[in-house]
Amino acid sequence: MINVGMVGYGYWGNNLLRNFMNTPGCTLKTVCDLRLERLKIAQKQFPSIEITDKIEDLINDAKIDAVIVATPVFLHFKFAKMALLAGKHVLVEKPLTASVDEATELVNLAKDKNLILAVDHTFLFTGSVQKIKSMVDEGSFGKLQYFDSTRINLGLFQPDINVIWDLAPHDISILNYLIDEKPVSVSCTGQSHTSNKLENIAYLTLQYQSDFIAHFSCSWVSPVKIRRILIGGDQKMCLYDDVEPTEKVKIYDTGFDVKNEEEKHKMLIDYRAGDIYIPKIAQKEALSEMAKDFINAIDKNQRPLVDGESGLEVVKILDAAQKSINNKGQEIKL
Ligand SMILES: NC(=O)c1ccc[n+]([C@@H]2O[C@H](COP(=O)([O-])OP(=O)(O)OC[C@H]3O[C@@H](n4cnc5c(N)ncnc54)[C@H](O)[C@@H]3O)[C@@H](O)[C@H]2O)c1
Known part of the structure; x- marks a missing residue:
């Protein structure tokens, strides 16, 4: 015990x-x-x-x-x-x-x-993220091109950290879990509307060596609660809507093909909007899975799903985002 x-x-x-x-x-x-x-x-x-x-x-x-x-x-x-x-x-x-x-x-x-040093990035233990991860690993989306998340609500204002440090860890941890490539630079802008000067609305962009790009919208001052992530690949695209009660993940057979790329003024785009597939998602409480994973890691002396290194990678991005905010959105190299 x-x-x-x-x-x-x-x-x-x-x-x-x-x-x-x-x-x-x-x-x-x-x-x-x-x-x-x-x-x-x-x-x-x-x-x-x-x-x-x-x-x-x-x-x-x-x-x-x-x-x-x-x-x-x-x-x-x-x-x-x-x-x-x-x-x-x-x-x-x-x-x-x-x-x-x-x-x-x-x-x-x-x-x-x-x-064992573990970090509670709870969303990685949800059935939705687990499903998306297995589809990414199987190559279902093709080559990934973008990750675009929106996590906005009214509150809860935190007294010691800004909205990026509060909300973006969820989405950054999901992104890092899904793709192996690490970002090369970070830019972030934000604004505070309170006397403590902690940003309550912010926009974060990650650039990669490849043509992959990630963007995060975080806000405590939205009239509506939105928790949506769009993931685009060159074969399929995905909408993960965590506010949806049951059909949280939808896979779109949507894409585009570029023709005549060598002659830019004549470039033609073929758009494809096919079927939408709703995968079955395991209905388990994420925190319960996280607790089991931590105890199991101690018991078997094995790596937890989110170890200290994974937690550190998230903090590196948050830290760079903070530097960028402090410098009016300047691109910060990682
Ligand atoms: N994983 C998630 O989805 C998730 C969701 C919400 C919050 N969190 C995290 O959980 C942590 C707590 O957030 P919260 O919303 O519960 O905050 P909270 O303010 O409701 O709770 C923090 C508690 O810590 C206590 N505390 C403060 N200083 C202490 C001290 N010196 N010794 C002992 N106790 C002390 C406070 O009295 C308070 O009860 C934060 O790190 C937050 O980022 C994670």
Whole structure:
């Protein structure tokens, strides 16, 4: 039985607690939060758990094998490092850390101590992303040309990070999971409409060595909730609409062929708009799959689906996006 401790029992911590309590082979032994009212809620739900407002109680508990960090992002590094130094496996909420240096240090520390470092990029565990991944790997879309995501809603404004650090990790992690090629440059613009100057709307573009391109729209100030990703290949295209209750993934037999390319002024395009296919998607709770994967990785000493290196790759893009925003959209080489 793997004993887990969790620091941060806010909105997401509540989902993590429920799923880890239902994961075979582990138990969530102790929850730590600064807010006593939250700890009481946790204990009411699961009377067996211990509660504390001191992180040291988790870190110094020899019976705890693994620590989940579900605090605000600026505390991820501090708590993950403390746990790794104490010889505990660590699962960190997304994004792994607030800087590349911090993420690199955690990755190296976990490696040195032969401990599991995993990141909760939850969307990779959804049936939809798993299905799209298997279709990409089978070559169903042909050569991939673009990834275009829109993740917008009204709120939730975060007090410590801007909209790119809050929402883009979901889509960047999906993109990195689907394609092996790494971006060569990042450009990003954004705007804040509040006094704390954290951008609440932003547009991020990734350029690649090949002709692949990726674009992300992120907003906390949209009147409607949209969570859509379009993926284009030269054979087929895909719409992943996470707000759809059932038919989340649609595959379009859509494409174009360019004729007379050598004579640009005479270029002809043949458009193809064929059938639309809706694949069957496994209806599993993504967080439950993530929890199982983390516990299994500890148990078998194997790589989790999203390890520290994958988390670091996401942070590298976020960090470059931040530099670009600070320089009015300047292209930042990776
Ligand atoms: N994977 C996902 O889909 C997903 C979704 C939402 C949030 N998150 C991530 O989860 C993390 C938490 O987000 P949230 O929305 O639950 O925030 P939240 O503010 O609701 O919860 C954070 C909790 O951490 C506690 N906390 C703060 N400082 C602490 C300290 N020093 N010691 C102990 N506890 C402390 C707070 O009291 C609060 O209860 C963030 O990293 C966020 O990015 C991930």
